[in-house]
Amino acid sequence: MNRKLAKIALPLLCLVALACGCNPQKATYAETQIIVRSMWQKSAPLQFTPEYGDSSATYTVSLAVRHDAQYPYRDLALHLTMTSEPDSAGGVQEEYRKVTFHLADTLGNWLGTGFGTLYQQQCEVLRHVSPRQAQKLTVRHLMPDDTLAGVTDVVVRFSPERFGF
Numbered sequence: 001m002n003r004k005l006a007k008i009a010l011p012l013l014c015l016v017a018l019a020c021g022c023n024p025q026k027a028t029y030a031e032t033q034i035i036v037r038s039m040w041q042k043s044a045p046l047q048f049t050p051e052y053g054d055s056s057a058t059y060t061v062s063l064a065v066r067h068d069a070q071y072p073y074r075d076l077a078l079h080l081t082m083t084s085e086p087d088s089a090g091g092v093q094e095e096y097r098k099v100t101f102h103l104a105d106t107l108g109n110w111l112g113t114g115f116g117t118l119y120q121q122q123c124e125v126l127r128h129v130s131p132r133q134a135q136k137l138t139v140r141h142l143m144p145d146d147t148l149a150g151v152t153d154v155v156v157r158f159s160p161e162r163f164g165f
Contacts, residue, residue: 027053030157033139038068040148045140048156052131057160059129061137064122064155065101066114071150074104077142080125085135095133098142099125118152128161 033046052059065076077100084093101121104110112121126134137156141148 027160032153032155034153035151038150038152040141040151042146045138046154048137050158055131059158060124060161061126061129062122062124062157064120066118066120066152067150068152069117076101076103079140079142081138082134083136085132097125
């Protein structure tokens with residue numbers, strides 16, 4: 001009886017160990033760009049160059065914005081440019097997206113998570129993105145101020161999608 005149990009248990013234990021060793025989160029890429037003195041210049045877009053763990057996977061792109069109490073508006077409008085890798089002729093494709101974060105309610109109460117005077121909002125901005133499609137991601141603000149106060153940093157995260165969904 002013990003030999004039968006050992007013959008079954010050992011391969012099962014190896015399979016469990018292999019399954020635990022495979023962590024798809026290792027392929028997640030995140031990069032933070034800190035805004036110097038929380039003063040984001042419209043003429044200084046943030047550039048992100050992702051490093052992909054699996055070039056055959058597709059990814060979900062999320063964006064997070066952190067701000068402090070000095071931010072002067074309820075909303076934050078951002079312009080994203082996703083640049084592809086060059087094709088055989090050397091040309092690149094660019095995809096554009098506008099993202100609006102609602103940072104405060106109509107009474108001026110900050111939304112999102114955070115502590116003290118720092119707050120964070122995040123959202124999913126793109127799905128089913130291949131590494132060829134997004135060699136570079138550029139983010140700039142669309143607010144009326146040339147110098148936007150109160151935004152402390154922006155985080156971009158590329159997370160692998162499970163089973164291509």
